[in-house]
Amino acid sequence: MKVTNHTNLPEPVFKALTHSDYSRGHSNRSVTQLIDSPRVRILRKEHDDEITEDVSDMLWSVLGTSVHTMFERHQPEGHIVEERLFAEVDGWSISGAIDLQRSEADGTMTIMDYKCTSVWSVIHGKVEWHKQLNFYAWLAEQKDGVKVIGLQIIAVLRDWQRAKSKIETNYPLAPIVIVDVPLWPAEERDRYVRQRVKIHQEAEYERLTGGHIPRCSDEEQWKRADTFAVKKRGNKRALRVFDSMAEAETFAGEAAEREIEERRGKRVRCEDNWCRVAQWCEQYENEAWS
Template sequence: MHITNNANLPAAIVEAVTNDPYPHGRVGDITATSLIDAPRIRVLRRRHADELTEDAAERIWALLGQAVHTILERAEPSAVTERRLYAEVDGWQVSGQFDRAVLYPETGLLQDYKVTSAWAVVNGFKPEWGRQLNVLRWLALHNGYPVTRLQVVALLRDWSRGKAAQGGRYPQHQVAVLEVPVWAENVLEDYIRERVQLHQAAEQAQELPECTPEERWERPTTYAVMRKGRKSAIRVLEDPEAAAQRAEQEGGYVETRPGRAVRCEEYCPVRDFCDQARPGARAEEAA
């Protein structure tokens, strides 16, 4: 991965990004983070490792997330301090980093710390956080730590006192603690095996498996009911007929807002090499 500095950021930041120590230690065949993510991304990352570039400006939130590790080192001497745990399934070694998670063996509590937006927790925890924590729990169980409770501790980087005062579901404090359901052990074992097999199959496949709409962070096409002289939409709907009906009632019109795959367009590290996102890209060339 080559780090660029298109935004001309101070050298200290660029060096901090370039000297990123993550991941710490051997990662085995697959990390917990990759396991729950798209097999296509993992394979393309490996095939194009020497060609990938990322701008330092795009790594700022990740840097702040890493600062949590330093905070936790100060905070909890009784918690498990191993950086990385390993376990094997179907011939592959799975590993998970615990430097932003705290495991309390006496109580069976595993907490994962995240730096995120206040809006990200308005509707509770994200599904991928549930998957990630349960995979970490699986690793803990296989290393002799009986985890019985999972929590996300969200540090809300953009929290606003004013918005909190307006009430509703907006978090009331700059830190939110969210309970995450613990999966039954048979469900967990099946999930891990299924994910390992998916990734193993992708490594051998002639054609890479496609990323799912969720993996691509797809947003659906929506239809905004508008009225002349008003800037904001009266309603935004996913059903074009319902939108047309409402527009007729309101004496307005419908504005189509095309859906898009946000990750493919802006965030995926392998988007230049992915023929699912960009037909004609060099995804298969190096196969």
């Protein structure tokens, strides 16, 4: 990947932001790769030398790593800090680094993951947190005698505002909060892990044999919901915007001067190129012109 420096940051800052000690160890895939789109992973691998990112865009990721490092320096009794676990699934070695494992009095385990994130993520929740931590629970239980009973996110909120915490009902009360994540049944976790490995293995095979790699789902594209705008004919501005066609039709009624415009939800990850490979993605190109 090529890193630019459009804001002319000094060399020490540039080096600090571009430095990385990350390693997934001797594994074929990591948990974060497996829960994500195989299309994105394959295209990133194929175009690694062409992908460009500005160093300023790395700031939040590096700050998140710094938060991890600060917390990892302290390991009280009964806690396991930053342990990378490995397991074999259908011929692949997979791994995941768990930020914190806390042994409970009865010998069970609670898994915690640190996130430097936004207030929005805590208020609305993130499905990928559920997937990641349940994958970690599966990995942890591959060790003899381990039983996971709880999953938690330790969320550091980079955009928290004290004033809003005092007046908004669902707003977090502090800039660092604990978010409980639902623990799936063991059978569901096992099924999910094997399904994700299979999806990525099949995608690899398709690419190697000249086939088509799987399309990204709406969730993987961070797609916003479609909406339906009721407008006066000839006007660009909507009278009202609805989440369903039925609601829009009810509001529009039989008035001849009103029309309904379907507005496709933005595919945020693609259109804003958060995936970094949109320009090489056939799916994105086709959907952009559809």
